[in-house]
Amino acid sequence: VSTPAFAADPCEVVLCMAGKVLGQSGGSECSSAEKSFFNIVKKNKHGFLPSHTADARKALISQCKEADPATLASIISKFGRVKL
Numbered sequence: 001v002s003t004p005a006f007a008a009d010p011c012e013v014v015l016c017m018a019g020k021v022l023g024q025s026g027g028s029e030c031s032s033a034e035k036s037f038f039n040i041v042k043k044n045k046h047g048f049l050p051s052h053t054a055d056a057r058k059a060l061i062s063q064c065k066e067a068d069p070a071t072l073a074s075i076i077s078k079f080g081r082v083k084l
Contacts, residue, residue, distance in 0.1 A: 008036035010063035017061065017075045036060070038084045054080030 016030035017037055026034070040060060042052035058076050061067065 008033050010061055011066060013037050014061050014064045014067045014071065014075065017079060018071050021071075021074050021078050037079070038082070041083065048083050050081035050083070053083070 012030075013033045013036055016026040016033040019026050019030065020034065037057060037060065040053060040056045042049045042056055054076055057080050058072065061072050061075060
């Protein structure tokens with residue numbers, strides 16, 4: 001049985017990415033959550049689409065209903081359009 005690529009808990013992703021915004025490393029506990037976030041990449045035949053990628057990443061972290069909207073905004077502001 002294979003699991004979907006974006007199976008990470010949205011709240012775990014928010015927690016880990018919020019720490020990353022603050023310059024902290026969540027260590028190995030956050031590696032899969034960060035990977036889930038950065039694996040969301042939207043592109044077309046011309047290449048990387050930063051705005052579409054940011055929207056898709058925002059959709060993932062917005063599933064965490066307990067998250068502060070300001071925290072979500074800071075995560076997307078800093079990492080939403082980043083291509084790794």
